[in-house]
Amino acid sequence: QLQLQESGPGLVKPSETLSLTCTVSGGSISSSSYYWGWIRQPPGKGLEWIGSIYYSGSTYYNPSLKSRVTISVDTSKNQFSLKLSSVTAADTAVYYCARRALGPFDPWGQGTLVTVSS
Amino acid sequence: EIVMTQSPATLSVSPGERATLSCRASQSVSSNLAWYQQKPGQAPRLLIYGASTRATGIPARFSGSGSGTEFTLTISSLQSEDFAVYYCQQYNNWPTTFGQGTRLEIK
Numbered sequence: 422q423l424q425l426q427e428s429g430p431g432l433v434k435p436s437e438t439l440s441l442t443c444t445v446s447g448g449s450i451s452s453s454s455y456y457w458g459w460i461r462q463p464p465g466k467g468l469e470w471i472g473s474i475y476y477s478g479s480t481y482y483n484p485s486l487k488s489r490v491t492i493s494v495d496t497s498k499n500q501f502s503l504k505l506s507s508v509t510a511a512d513t514a515v516y517y518c519a520r521r522a523l524g525p526f527d528p529w530g531q532g533t534l535v536t537v538s539s
Numbered sequence: 540e541i542v543m544t545q546s547p548a549t550l551s552v553s554p555g556e557r558a559t560l561s562c563r564a565s566q567s568v569s570s571n572l573a574w575y576q577q578k579p580g581q582a583p584r585l586l587i588y589g590a591s592t593r594a595t596g597i598p599a600r601f602s603g604s605g606s607g608t609e610f611t612l613t614i615s616s617l618q619s620e621d622f623a624v625y626y627c628q629q630y631n632n633w634p635t636t637f638g639q640g641t642r643l644e645i646k
Contacts (some may be wrong), residue, residue: 467637467638467640468583468637469637470626470634470635470636470637472542481633481634483634484540484634487572490630509637517582519582521594524571524588524630524631524635525573525575525585525588525594525628525630526573526583526585526607527585527588527594527629528582528585529579529582529583529584530582531582532582
């Protein structure tokens with residue numbers, strides 16, 4: 422059974438870079454059938470897609486965040502990572518990683534809350 | 540960017556009754572629409588994809604319909620575990636976008 426687990430600091434200072442890693446277990450991140458994505462959810466609000474990556478390293482970002490986002494993959498560790506630069510309080514959210522087939526996201530990691538505060 | 544609008548924002552229904560949730564796209568997304576269920580403190584769970592195909596392990600009381608710009612999620616006989624927030628997602632156009640959610644609460 423495929424599982425995803427997010428990890429990283431729960432507190433980031435304004436203007437700094439948020440860094441998270443998603444570890445995939447129970448399956449290979451190098452599967453040609455899937456992309457791997459990041460989605461976030463501010464407290465009490467809806468879902469926003471951040472970006473996705475293919476095992477080859479091809480990336481796709483939400484235009485609203487593109488200038489600040491970098492997603493990378495490490496197939497040897499079965500992990501992919503998110504970096505979001507120049508964060509503000511508006512970036513406070515639960516960050517989820519998920520597998521993406523042709524369209525929908527399934528499954529999802531449990532999510533990790535990242536708070537931007539000094 | 541395609542805007543997904545869900546209605547109502549909150550729906551109050553009694554256990555055992557039917558719930559009908561709506562999702563509208565600002566332009567056609569064909570049948571490239573998914574529905575998710577999210578309970579407090581949990582990640583979203585995929586219920587429906589392709590507008591009407593149930594994901595693995597999803598009970599038959601959940602059904603999806605629609606195409607183009609109008610979509611519906613129906614829960615035929617509400618169980619206590621179905622009270623949650625439901626989101627739709629379009630993946631026909633890049634970037635993929637989600638609706639703002641419908642909260643299904645116990646009446």
